[in-house]
Amino acid sequence: MKKIVIFGATGNVGSYLTKYASGFFNKDEYQVVAxxxxxxxxxFSNMGVPYYSVDVTKAEDFDKLPNDDIHAVMLLAAQxxxxxxxxxxxxxxxxxxxGAYNVLEWCRKVGADRVIYTQTVFDISLAAGPGKLxxxxxxxxxxxxxxxxxxxIAKNAALEIMEHYKQEYGIKKFVFRLPTIYSYSPYHFYFPxxxxxxxxxYTMIERAMRGETLEVWGDPSYSKDMVYVDDFSQExxxxxxxxxxxxxxxxxxxxxxxxxxxxxxxxxxxxxASGRSEVVYRPELPSGxxxxxxxxxxxxxxxxxxxxxxxxxxxxxxxxxxxxxxASLRMKAEE
Numbered sequence: 001m002k003k004i005v006i007f008g009a010t011g012n013v014g015s016y017l018t019k020y021a022s023g024f025f026n027k028d029e030y031q032v033v034a035x036x037x038x039x040x041x042x043x044f045s046n047m048g049v050p051y052y053s054v055d056v057t058k059a060e061d062f063d064k065l066p067n068d069d070i071h072a073v074m075l076l077a078a079q080x081x082x083x084x085x086x087x088x089x090x091x092x093x094x095x096x097x098x099g100a101y102n103v104l105e106w107c108r109k110v111g112a113d114r115v116i117y118t119q120t121v122f123d124i125s126l127a128a129g130p131g132k133l134x135x136x137x138x139x140x141x142x143x144x145x146x147x148x149x150x151x152x153i154a155k156n157a158a159l160e161i162m163e164h165y166k167q168e169y170g171i172k173k174f175v176f177r178l179p180t181i182y183s184y185s186p187y188h189f190y191f192p193x194x195x196x197x198x199x200x201x202y203t204m205i206e207r208a209m210r211g212e213t214l215e216v217w218g219d220p221s222y223s224k225d226m227v228y229v230d231d232f233s234q235e236x237x238x239x240x241x242x243x244x245x246x247x248x249x250x251x252x253x254x255x256x257x258x259x260x261x262x263x264x265x266x267x268x269x270x271x272x273a274s275g276r277s278e279v280v281y282r283p284e285l286p287s288g289x290x291x292x293x294x295x296x297x298x299x300x301x302x303x304x305x306x307x308x309x310x311x312x313x314x315x316x317x318x319x320x321x322x323x324x325x326x327a328s329l330r331m332k333a334e335e
Contacts, residue, residue, distance in 0.1 A: 004071060008036065009035055015043070016326075021233065030071070033051075033066065034049050037077070057095060065106070072116060073112050073114070073115045084194065096158055097161070107171055116236050117173070118175075120178060121178055124140060133292045134292060172244070175249070177293070178227075179225050180227070183229035183320075186327045186330050211271065213277060216280070217283075221259070223258045224256055224290025225252045225253050228313040231251075242301065249295070252292075252298075253306040261310050
């Protein structure tokens with residue numbers, strides 16, 4: 001039976017990808033295997049997905065993994081800026097660059113057919129702008145300063161290593177550039193520039209649940225891609241089956257969501273019985289952030305069709321909030 005191995009399966013995005021993949025592939029032909037650094041991840045057993053604890057920075061840990069019929073490897077394992085409490089650029093190099101090398105060496109040894117890799121959109125952040133659609137082949141354009149610089153450098157180095165393994169050993173290379181991927185987590189904080197901060201989307205959801213006033217800052221028509229994790233997962237799973245030797249794709253929706261639609265939808269979806277929040281527009285206050293992603297080649301070459309609009313995204317958040325599916329992976333370890 002062919003195996004789909006997901007490195008980084010215990011991360012917020014990786015856990016939802018693993019759930020999606022467990023229902024996507026024909027179980028008579030494919031087995032999904034979850035890999036993460038945590039010692040245990042019992043949540044995957046209910047999905048029928050075996051779990052292995054592997055630190056990608058340690059080559060010897062890969063001996064724990066199965067080594068037969070490895071078809072596709074999805075590589076999400078990485079230290080990311082949003083969860084780095086105390087800056088250490090070396091963690092990016094060890095987890096991302098050396099981690100990719102160790103994964104690719106294992107792929108070479110076990111005869112994996114392909115690697116599916118998640119690249120950051122910050123590699124082209126300087127090319128972005130209001131209303132500008134970013135093509136998959138946009139040349140690198142990133143800042144060499146700030147808390148994302150070493151992260152991007154480590155990611156770019158991993159891509160070069162992947163290209164070497166493709167040309168030298170024939171391992172197919174599928175790369176996906178990610179903007180923000182939206183998925184509910186019971187852990188509502190992140191660490192921009194090392195400072196613990198509540199994510200704005202959760203602040204707004206909590207206000208909406210209490211029926212408090214919501215504010216739209218800046219130009220209410222400003223739009224960006226808001227990608228729900230299941231659409232992201234669909235793209236990667238399609239790449240695992242594609243009859244191609246690789247490709248470079250954007251993760252996106254093709255249907256940008258305005259600030260107005262985002263806030264009005266949150267007010268609707270999370271309205272309490274006592275009444276919906278009033279939405280107030282504050283064009284004089286600053287806003288921004290986000291990207292517009294060209295996904296045409298993913299549609300043409302992989303058959304990708306995004307399914308989640310703004311309402312579907314927040315309805316999915318609401319449903320996940322009710323069951324806290326991955327609470328055992330998020331809480332305590334990230335406090």
